Amino acid sequence: MAFENLTEKLSRIFKKLRGQARLSESNMDEMLKEIRVALLEADVNYKVVKEFISSVKEKAIGQDVLTKLNPSQMITKIVHDELEELLGGGENEIQYQNNKPTVILLVGLQGSGKTTSAGKLAYLMKNKLHKKVLLAAGDVYRPAAIDQLKQIAKSIDVPVYSKGTDISPVQIAKEAKAEAFNNHYDVLIIDTAGRITIDEALMNELNEIKKEVNPDEILLLVDAMSGQDAVNVANAFNDLLSLTGIIMSKLDGDARGGAALSIRHMTGVPIKFSGIGEKVSDLDVFHADRMADRILGMGDVMTLVEKAQEEIDEKEAARAARKMMSGKFDLDDMLDQMRQVKKLGSLGGLLKLIPGAPKVSPEQIAAAEKEMKNFEIIINSMTFEERHNPEIFQYSRKIRVANGCGKQVSDVNRVLKKYESMKEMMKKMEQYKKSGRMPPNMGGLGGFGGF
Amino acid sequence: MGLISFLKEKFSKKKDEKVENYTEGMSKSRQNFSNKLNSLTKKYKKVNQEYFEELEEILIESDVGVKLTLRVIDEVLEESKKNKIYDVEEINEILIDHIFKDYMDKGEQLTDVRFVNNGPTVLLVVGVNGVGKTTTIAKLAKRYIDKGKSVLLVASDTFRAGASEQLQIWANRLNCDIVTGPYNSDPSSVAYDGLTKAKKENIDLVIIDVAGRLQNKTNLMDELSKLRRVIAKVIPEAPHETFLIIDATTGQNGVVQAKAFAEVTELTGVVITKMDGTSKGGIILAIRDELGVPVRFIGLGEKMDDLKEFDLESYIYGLCVEK
Numbered sequence: 001m002a003f004e005n006l007t008e009k010l011s012r013i014f015k016k017l018r019g020q021a022r023l024s025e026s027n028m029d030e031m032l033k034e035i036r037v038a039l040l041e042a043d044v045n046y047k048v049v050k051e052f053i054s055s056v057k058e059k060a061i062g063q064d065v066l067t068k069l070n071p072s073q074m075i076t077k078i079v080h081d082e083l084e085e086l087l088g089g090g091e092n093e094i095q096y097q098n099n100k101p102t103v104i105l106l107v108g109l110q111g112s113g114k115t116t117s118a119g120k121l122a123y124l125m126k127n128k129l130h131k132k133v134l135l136a137a138g139d140v141y142r143p144a145a146i147d148q149l150k151q152i153a154k155s156i157d158v159p160v161y162s163k164g165t166d167i168s169p170v171q172i173a174k175e176a177k178a179e180a181f182n183n184h185y186d187v188l189i190i191d192t193a194g195r196i197t198i199d200e201a202l203m204n205e206l207n208e209i210k211k212e213v214n215p216d217e218i219l220l221l222v223d224a225m226s227g228q229d230a231v232n233v234a235n236a237f238n239d240l241l242s243l244t245g246i247i248m249s250k251l252d253g254d255a256r257g258g259a260a261l262s263i264r265h266m267t268g269v270p271i272k273f274s275g276i277g278e279k280v281s282d283l284d285v286f287h288a289d290r291m292a293d294r295i296l297g298m299g300d301v302m303t304l305v306e307k308a309q310e311e312i313d314e315k316e317a318a319r320a321a322r323k324m325m326s327g328k329f330d331l332d333d334m335l336d337q338m339r340q341v342k343k344l345g346s347l348g349g350l351l352k353l354i355p356g357a358p359k360v361s362p363e364q365i366a367a368a369e370k371e372m373k374n375f376e377i378i379i380n381s382m383t384f385e386e387r388h389n390p391e392i393f394q395y396s397r398k399i400r401v402a403n404g405c406g407k408q409v410s411d412v413n414r415v416l417k418k419y420e421s422m423k424e425m426m427k428k429m430e431q432y433k434k435s436g437r438m439p440p441n442m443g444g445l446g447g448f449g450g451f
Numbered sequence: 452m453g454l455i456s457f458l459k460e461k462f463s464k465k466k467d468e469k470v471e472n473y474t475e476g477m478s479k480s481r482q483n484f485s486n487k488l489n490s491l492t493k494k495y496k497k498v499n500q501e502y503f504e505e506l507e508e509i510l511i512e513s514d515v516g517v518k519l520t521l522r523v524i525d526e527v528l529e530e531s532k533k534n535k536i537y538d539v540e541e542i543n544e545i546l547i548d549h550i551f552k553d554y555m556d557k558g559e560q561l562t563d564v565r566f567v568n569n570g571p572t573v574l575l576v577v578g579v580n581g582v583g584k585t586t587t588i589a590k591l592a593k594r595y596i597d598k599g600k601s602v603l604l605v606a607s608d609t610f611r612a613g614a615s616e617q618l619q620i621w622a623n624r625l626n627c628d629i630v631t632g633p634y635n636s637d638p639s640s641v642a643y644d645g646l647t648k649a650k651k652e653n654i655d656l657v658i659i660d661v662a663g664r665l666q667n668k669t670n671l672m673d674e675l676s677k678l679r680r681v682i683a684k685v686i687p688e689a690p691h692e693t694f695l696i697i698d699a700t701t702g703q704n705g706v707v708q709a710k711a712f713a714e715v716t717e718l719t720g721v722v723i724t725k726m727d728g729t730s731k732g733g734i735i736l737a738i739r740d741e742l743g744v745p746v747r748f749i750g751l752g753e754k755m756d757d758l759k760e761f762d763l764e765s766y767i768y769g770l771c772v773e774k
Contacts, residue, residue, distance in 0.1 A: 148613025
């Protein structure tokens with residue numbers, strides 16, 4: 001990895017500050033310098049960084065740092081508040097029309113992810129908001145762009161309005177709107193050809209589409225990997241079309257998306273969605289506060305909580321928690337716990353959301369996920385009695401289980417060992433509970449830190 | 452004689468098509484960079500701290516990257532102090548000299564695909580999503596077809612909807628042979644078929660297109676190393692060339708990309724696409740600085756002939772020097 005990402009960088013800087021009694025001009029300067037470099041490495045625009053740093057400095061110096069917070073917490077808070085201000089604000093929800101189709105025009109540079117995002121938007125609106133969606137294939141220039149849209153549309157069962165490549169995009173948009181109107185669609189999403197801002201012909205064409213269909217939303221795709229020029233690109237589109245929103249694409253990469261933050265700051269256009277993966281369901285509404293948390297290494301706790309609420313069976317979780325606390329904890333409980341965690345998504349994705357989660361490499365995560373899968377297979381091969389009384393395991397039982405699931409006895413032993421250590425942890429937790437202290441290293445996910 | 456005056460002289464004599472193309476394609480970038488430098492020159496008679504800060508801003512806004520920028524500025528600052536140079540134009544020349552030298556010192560300079568003596572030369576093309584891999588492959592194919600080579604395209608991007616079709620359309624237009632596989636099939640097996648065919652028919656150049664992947668997706672990167680192994684099974688020394696395609700608008704993540712891809716598949720070159728926008732492509736310098744991988748080609752437009760051999764002198768000339 002070329003550089004630490006912004007999160008890692010800032011948390012390291014903050015760590016350096018930890019233990020220092022007060023914010024002095026000199027330690028502030030050093031830290032601000034590092035924040036500046038970190039932001040620039042994250043591709044936040046030079047001018048935005050400049051403003052950001054001076055405003056943080058102003059606020060930090062003006063404030064009484066010797067209150068309840070220590071200096072590093074103080075700076076964290078100031079930087080966080082600043083970042084949130086930079087990111088947030090504005091109307092970031094799509095306004096749907098009541099009696100006619102809501103027309104959404106997707107624009108952006110080549111390769112920014114328009115066609116993919118058109119499919120994702122359609123999926124989101126159809127499945128989560130129960131809208132009747134029509135896609136329009138307006139990219140008549142890139143070879144096979146229409147095929148691509150059709151394939152995506154087919155996979156999510158949404159119709160595409162397409163007239164091939166021998167027709168002007170303006171005409172397609174116009175006809176698609178009529179089609180959407182006549183057949184009572186709730187939403188029409190128009191995919192357009194990627195362009196380079198200096199290409200006036202294509203920019204004019206967009207303007208004509210805008211005049212022809214009068215879209216309710218004009219969303220610009222911004223690649224999270226964009227560099228310093230992203231602000232100029234966004235400005236060019238905004239000047240011509242008056243954008244209503246930004247979709248940040250490829251946020252599942254390791255780019256920090258600093259450029260998109262600058263766009264928000266420089267154009268005032270709100271960020272409405274973020275593309276967070278390759279699957280058609282991987283589009284999320286944009287959360288400015290969470291993004292600020294994320295940048296600061298505070299984890300995205302809100303997203304985790306929401307995910308947990310969506311996926312975890314509350315009764316089941318409560319039952320497991322009671323059982324854990326009572327010290328009665330068997331292999332079935334361990335399996336349940338693993339399944340609940342798995343429901344939340346990939347371990348790697350989860351770890352990113354947890355503040356202060358240990359740093360693990362993708363290989364370690366892949367290994368842990370494989371291990372969890374193996375554990376499930378092995379536990380499933382045990383009898384009811386074995387699962388509830390793991391103490392009865394003897395060599396012959398282990399051999400039977402290992403043979404039953406095509407694993408080695410050592411694998412079975414690993415499961416049992418893990419179980420023992422988790423049980424041990426439960427006991428400790430019980431003791432801690434009694435003594436009124438919190439145990440160290442106990443995240444909300446129970447014993448899975450140990451994988 | 453400074454580099455600028457050297458380049459100026461060189462290019463005023465040699466007004467060939469290549470330079471024209473370069474300066475035309477990069478006119479936007481060039482304007483931004485050189486206009487800024489020029490306005491700086493007018494604003495300041497003598498250099499001072501502020502002047503260096505503005506130089507820093509120009510470089511960072513060109514995506515050169517904060518690390519390289521700070522280093523180059525420091526070097527120039529030092530030289531200015533040591534030799535008591537405070538003339539703005541001279542300082543600019545020193546700056547460009549340093550950028551030039553930095554690139555040259557980092558390794559060999561290559562452009563054209565290096566063909567092997569016996570059997571097909573295999574070129575693997577990788578990159579993140581949406582950088583223009585497929586289009587660049589078409590442009591590369593055309594380049595070598597025009598040079599009289601037999602070219603086979605292999606559509607190993609079986610993942611992105613429409614990718615195979617897109618390459619197929621290009622193959623038809625170029626009248627070029629192509630091997631494809633079914634949607635969502637194993638990319639390695641498509642490559643295997645393609646290479647077997649190439650070997651049998653003694654094709655000069657095989658270009659393999661793979662699905663774009665973000666460099667932090669472990670499983671996709673694993674797939675790439677598998678693909679490499681399969682390629683080497685059919686043709687032992689292959690792939691002879693592996694080009695990483697990078698979008699000129701990419702910010703500092705471009706360096707991260709290059710490093711990650713270099714880890715799973717030895718990169719022999721970088722191709723920068725979409726240099727016809729307003730981006731300055733400073734990532735060229737950042738990647739070279741970090742990895743030493745040479746930039747081989749540069750995409751200057753949407754036309755088929757707009758893929759040019761990378762020429763450092765023209766690049767810097769186009770970037771920094773007034774027409």
